[in-house]
Amino acid sequence: MVYLVIVEGISDMGVVEGIAEKVKCPVECRRMRGNRPDKACRIIKAEAMGGEVQESDRFKGCT
Template identity: 55%
Template sequence: MNSTLIIVEGLTDKGFIEGIAEKLQAQCKVHIMRGNRPEKVSRLLKAFMGEFNKAIILKDLHRAGRDTTTLINKLTSKLKQLESQGLQLQVISVKRSIESWILAGLSVNNPEEILNPEEELKKLMQKKGKQYIKSPEIYKRLAKEEIDIKKAAAKSEAFKNFIAILTT
């Protein structure tokens, strides 16, 4: 039971996080959150209780607004109840989307301030002569082969926090 459960929002997020975990040789299971309701995350965590000693929930802020902030607050509140049962839990807000972390790892400045990081990533890949297809396999390959984790951590506070929690 010395591994981490990571809950993400979508398939490409899952591919990217699996690639990062493999690169760091971190033991984890990445699971996709279906829907945005805190109750679902809470039930998911309860179902895995005892299998993991910590859980990280990644929540994109690409639709940043009061709804997202309220959702994160509700989620954090629900998770506090589970922490008392011995599971270390952390909610990490991914500014904009996971593509901002990819851009950070590709040395793009201020990636969390880019309004449409997915479009920016597409342009960057085309500049490098590579075709951009949003898929879990491509994102996993990017994470394993192209992303510089130290640079990404220096350019994204959220990514830096994620890596710190994943590797401790």
């Protein structure tokens, strides 16, 4: 099972990937654009759909 980890910045992504490599845990890191945790659901939806973002969901929150 691959875990999806949503991080805020590039340095956070490096830390998470480094720790995951040491504990041998497969992760997929995705970076948010800025500190917008309410938009994290957009990334989750995109990953669930195979990486594609629908235009209708692009500017919406989790609704």
